Amino acid sequence: MRKSGLLPVSGILAMLVLASCGGGGAVPAQQGLPAAEAPAGQDVLLSDAGRRLPVVGRVDGIDQSQLEPGVVTSISKDAEGLNVEVDRDAVVRRIEADLSRSTITELSAGQSAVLDAGSGTQYYELESAAGGNRVTMGSSGIPDGLLDHPILFIKSNPVDSPNRTPFMAFRNLGRNFYADQTIMRLDPDGTLSQVLTISDRPMQDLELSYDGQRILLAMREFGGSDMELFEVNIDGTNLTQLTFNNYDDAEPTYLPSGDILFTSERYGIGDFYDAGTQVPHMHILDRFTGEERQIHISSNGAFNPIVSHTGEILFISWDTRINISGPRYNRFVVWKMLPDGRFAFPVFGSHIARDSIDCFVDVNETVDHKILLTHTNFNLPTGGRAHHENYGAGAIMLADPAGNPDFPTYSYLTEKRMVDAGDWNTYGRYKFPVGLPDGRILVSYAPGDVWNDEEGDQPDWGIYVMDSDGANLTAVCDAEGITEFGAIPLLPREIPPVIPDETRNAEQWGEFACENIFDRGGDQRQGNVLPQDGPWTLRVKQARRMDGLPNGDPDNFSFGNHNFPMMGEYNLIGEYPVAPDGSFRIRIPANTPITWELVDGTGRVAVRERMFNSVQPGETHTCAGCHGRIDIQNNIDLGKQAFQPNGPGFHDLRGLFEDFYNTVIDNTPEE
Numbered sequence: 233m234r235k236s237g238l239l240p241v242s243g244i245l246a247m248l249v250l251a252s253c254g255g256g257g258a259v260p261a262q263q264g265l266p267a268a269e270a271p272a273g274q275d276v277l278l279s280d281a282g283r284r285l286p287v288v289g290r291v292d293g294i295d296q297s298q299l300e301p302g303v304v305t306s307i308s309k310d311a312e313g314l315n316v317e318v319d320r321d322a323v324v325r326r327i328e329a330d331l332s333r334s335t336i337t338e339l340s341a342g343q344s345a346v347l348d349a350g351s352g353t354q355y356y357e358l359e360s361a362a363g364g365n366r367v368t369m370g371s372s373g374i375p376d377g378l379l380d381h382p383i384l385f386i387k388s389n390p391v392d393s394p395n396r397t398p399f400m401a402f403r404n405l406g407r408n409f410y411a412d413q414t415i416m417r418l419d420p421d422g423t424l425s426q427v428l429t430i431s432d433r434p435m436q437d438l439e440l441s442y443d444g445q446r447i448l449l450a451m452r453e454f455g456g457s458d459m460e461l462f463e464v465n466i467d468g469t470n471l472t473q474l475t476f477n478n479y480d481d482a483e484p485t486y487l488p489s490g491d492i493l494f495t496s497e498r499y500g501i502g503d504f505y506d507a508g509t510q511v512p513h514m515h516i517l518d519r520f521t522g523e524e525r526q527i528h529i530s531s532n533g534a535f536n537p538i539v540s541h542t543g544e545i546l547f548i549s550w551d552t553r554i555n556i557s558g559p560r561y562n563r564f565v566v567w568k569m570l571p572d573g574r575f576a577f578p579v580f581g582s583h584i585a586r587d588s589i590d591c592f593v594d595v596n597e598t599v600d601h602k603i604l605l606t607h608t609n610f611n612l613p614t615g616g617r618a619h620h621e622n623y624g625a626g627a628i629m630l631a632d633p634a635g636n637p638d639f640p641t642y643s644y645l646t647e648k649r650m651v652d653a654g655d656w657n658t659y660g661r662y663k664f665p666v667g668l669p670d671g672r673i674l675v676s677y678a679p680g681d682v683w684n685d686e687e688g689d690q691p692d693w694g695i696y697v698m699d700s701d702g703a704n705l706t707a708v709c710d711a712e713g714i715t716e717f718g719a720i721p722l723l724p725r726e727i728p729p730v731i732p733d734e735t736r737n738a739e740q741w742g743e744f745a746c747e748n749i750f751d752r753g754g755d756q757r758q759g760n761v762l763p764q765d766g767p768w769t770l771r772v773k774q775a776r777r778m779d780g781l782p783n784g785d786p787d788n789f790s791f792g793n794h795n796f797p798m799m800g801e802y803n804l805i806g807e808y809p810v811a812p813d814g815s816f817r818i819r820i821p822a823n824t825p826i827t828w829e830l831v832d833g834t835g836r837v838a839v840r841e842r843m844f845n846s847v848q849p850g851e852t853h854t855c856a857g858c859h860g861r862i863d864i865q866n867n868i869d870l871g872k873q874a875f876q877p878n879g880p881g882f883h884d885l886r887g888l889f890e891d892f893y894n895t896v897i898d899n900t901p902e903e
Contacts, residue, residue, distance in 0.1 A: 302367035302429045303360050309349060309423045314356070314371045317344035321361035326354070327368075329713035331389055333357060349373070353694075353711035355387070355424065368414055370424040372709045378697060379420040379708065383674065384427065384447065384466075385695055385719035386436055388413040415449070417466075417722065418695070418709050428468050434459065436718060437483045440466075444724035448492065450482035461494055461517070466722065474517060475524070479510065485537050485545075487571055488730045492517040493537055493545065499526070499893065514547070514573065527573030527735075529825050529892075531775065531844035534567070536595055543728040545569050546595045546603070551582065551843055564591035566605065566633065572733040573848040577855075579633035580605075580640055593624045598667035598700070605629040606663055607648075623691070625661035628675065628702065645673070645702030661691065664718050671700040674708075676717040695719045735822075738850025741886055745817035745854040747872055749810055749830055749839075761839060765832045768810040772818060773802035774889050775825035775844045805888050807831060811881025815874035819884040822849040824892050 303322040308315045316324070320341045325333040337345055338361065347356055355370035368387065389412040413435045415427040427447070428435075435451040446463055453460045453473065461474040461484045475481045479497040487493055495512035514528035514537065528534055532550035540546050549567045565581030580603065581592045594606040608626030631642040647659045660679040668674055675698060678691030694710025695717075709716050749768060750761055761768070805826075810816045820826060825844035829837045847853050854868055874881030 302426070303358050304367050304369065306344075307369055307423060307425055309371055309421050312346050313349045314347040314369070314423070315344060316347060316356075316358070316369065317342075318358065322358050323361055325357045325359070327357055327370075327711075327714070329711075331713060347371075349422070353424075353707075353709050353714075355711055355714065367429060368416070368424075368426045370711075372418060372422045372424060374418075374420070374422045374708060375706065378706060379418070380670070382417055382419045382722040383695070383708070383719045384415060384417055384438055384440070384722055385709070385716050386413055386438065387416045388715040388717070415447070416709075416716075424709070426468075427466065428464060428471070430471075438718055438720050439484050439486060440720055440722065440725070441486055442488075442725050442727045444722060448484040448486065450480075450484065461492070480512070481515075482512070483535065483537060485539060487516070487539060488543055488727045489571070489733075490519055491571075492519065493539075493571065495534060495537065496526075511550075514545075514569075516571070526823065527571075527848065528569060528576055529823060529844070529846045531825065535564075536593065538596055539571075539728055540568075540597055541601050541726075541728055543571065543731045545571055546579075546597075548593055548595055549578070549843075551578070564593055566592055566595050566603065566631075568633075570731050572731075572735045574735065574851045575853060576845075580631050580642075591624070591626075592629070594664055596666055598630070598673070599669055599671055603631045603633060604665040604667060604673065605631055606665065607644075623661075623663065625663040625676075625678070625691075628662045628665050628673070628698075645698070663693075666720055668697070668721055669723065673698050673700065673702075674719050674721065676719065677705065693717045735849045735851070738848075740822045740849050741819060742822050742847030742849060742851035742853065743817055743819045744826075744828075744845065744847060745852060745874060746815060747854065747856050747868055748814040749816070750814045751856060761830060761832075763812075763814070765834075765838075766810075766812075767833050768814075769807045769831045770810055770816050770818070770883075771807045771829040771831050771837070772805040772885065773827050773829075774805055775802050775827065775892070777892055777894075802827065803890060805885055808883045808885075809881065811873035811879065813873050813881075815872035816881040817852075817874040817883070819882075819886055820847065821886055821889050822847055822851075824889050 303318045303320050304316060305319045306315075306317045316339075318339045318341065322339050324336045324339060324345065324347070326336050328334060336347065336356070339345055348354065349371040351373040353370065353372040355368055357366050357368055359366045413433065415435065415438065417425050417427050419425075430451075433452050435449055437448075437450040439448040441447070444466070446465055448461065448463050450459045451462050452458070453476075458478060459480040459482050460476065461481050462471060463474055464471045474484075474492070475494075475496075477496075477498050479499075481494055481496045481498070483495045485493040494515055494517065496515045497510040497512050498515070499513070511530065511533035512535065513526055513530055514534050515524055515526050517524050530549050532552045535548040535550075537545050537547040545568065547567055547569075548564050550563075551565050552562045563581070565578045567576055568579045569576035581590070591608045592605045593608060594604070596604040598604055605628070606624065606626055607629045608624055627648050628645045629642055630645055631640060633640055646662055658680060660677060662675050662677050664676040666674040675696055676693050677696040678693045680691065692710070692713065693715045695708045696705050696710070697708055698705045708719075750763060752761060808816070808818070810830075823846055825846045827841050827844050829841070830839040832838050845853070856868065869875075872881075873879045876882070
């Protein structure tokens with residue numbers, strides 16, 4: 233169903249649970265600059281004063297030795313090579329392609345050296361002779377004029393485990409944490425410098441503030457095993473841990489309001505497809521109060537959120553349903569919602585993706601507001617899954633999701649065939665596309681075979697730039713044997729409009745409504761929905777929380793045994809008449825995932841909503857009709873019968889639901 237919105241439901245102030253958070257004091261208002269005013273380059277700050285990392289807020293179990301400043305006081309690149317100066321005795325080593333270190337020289341405090349810059353990408357590692365934290369630096373042979381501004385990215389040493397990756401393709405696919413990841417800065421002259429002196433920690437998901445002065449990232453917490461949110465200045469100072477819990481928080485995104493959107497597994501809700509894992513849902517961190525609240529529930533996870541130029545949120549949702557007997561769906565599509573979680577609906581991929589094959593990931597925007605996507609194939613020729621073995625990588629697409637979802641406008645910027653299976657496919661693979669101010673695209677690219685071989689060789693990712701039409705792919709930073717990924721431009725950005733949060737002062741319930749079940753946009757693939765086949769009813773079901781499965785002890789629920797429960801674990805709420813004019817409206821508790829079916833006069837299910845949906849406090853979430861157009865949000869016919877107070881087709885179901893967060897499915901193998 234394609235959704236649009238009516239006026240919000242009025243209500244009273246919602247009672248929200250406050251979660252503790254470090255660094256929750258006043259935060260400077262978001263400030264940004266038009267891209268045209270962004271600086272062409274900035275000095276690399278590597279002095280001791282600029283490299284010290286005073287910890288703001290609460291950091292549990294921190295090892296203070298990890299926060300020692302680096303040994304480098306200055307670094308620059310000229311025709312002679314890479315000029316480095318240190319403030320204490322230090323050992324300089326070259327990082328070779330096989331990750332071995334070869335000692336180049338030893339320096340005393342105050343001394344400098346000229347290191348070979350080479351024609352490609354070369355990394356060096358400097359370590360205090362007395363021991364302590366290491367600092368990585370280097371150079372990249374960038375063609376003159378290729379970059380107009382610095383970029384930030386994650387450098388990672390590769391791993392030797394088959395079918396593993398230094399970054400998580402999707403949050404609920406295991407904790408693939410690898411050490412020796414570092415935030416690097418690449419300047420237009422080819423100088424590479426380490427932004428954060430902390431090394432050897434899993435870190436990813438870089439996000440730059442609108443004023444270009446701060447970085448959000450996900451990093452493994454100090455003294456623990458979970459990924460938490462951190463913020464740091466672009467010169468490496470004021471490292472601040474923002475979230476503290478026993479689950480992974482990741483994919484932080486600055487909102488125009490100054491708050492932070494992120495994905496989190498903190499409620500421990502199991503994946504309806506695969507009960508052995510937990511799924512991430514969308515949350516907001518209020519930077520002024522420290523309040524953290526969930527704003528979106530997805531049956532199989534929400535990933536990779538960004539703020540579009542309109543101020544709305546674009547993200548990827550896993551669309552899956554497994555029936556005991558019937559079709560099996562498994563694909564990834566693009567969704568959109570408001571920053572407070574209202575009016576979430578799919579905008580691309582739901583009607584053009586092949587079930588169980590196509591996945592659209594890594595959503596981003598170009599300078600002219602088109603959508604950049606990575607298109608990957610879900611299935612591998614060996615029977616594996618591309619989001620595991622292929623790292624969620626593939627071809628780069630350009631899409632315009634506006635209008636009819638059955639006929640979207642899209643094109644491929646790279647070879648489409650690279651998502652197809654076969655040993656012949658050597659087009660390489662792409663991931664993490666980012667639009668640059670001049671229309672070009674910054675992307676992570678790994679050449680060679682698209683599909684992994686039997687040994688599970690890991691692709692050698694590097695940072696590249698391509699033209700707006702996908703032509704002229706040029707290496708920016710790609711050292712042999714080293715993984716570079718997730719690059720973003722170091723530029724101030726224009727701030728999108730602030731969309732007011734209308735859920736805070738609303739009662740804890742909302743509504744789902746449909747203008748006309750008989751309007752299917754000419755699509756009758758699921759079944760004819762005709763007035764004469766009535767009377768039509770709406771069968772409503774509440775999703776049950778999958779809170780892990782029993783491992784040995786029936787009272788001990790945990791994740792990890794992967795016995796694949798069937799989709800459709802729900803409570804049947806009931807069956808309710810649709811109004812004669814085809815409209816219906818139901819009132820339900822907020823943040824309670826449901827699904828529904830349309831049932832004809834003979835009891836036949838004609839249409840089944842296969843994804844779970846929920847409403848935010850005060851939201852009226854409305855669809856124009858099954859498979860109707862999505863560009864009609866302000867054209868709903870409020871004269872329909874179900875939209876009238878207590879009219880036919882309206883049903884208040886609030887008292888019939890269980891507390892979603894306290895429901896558990898005991899799905900043992902015996903059952």
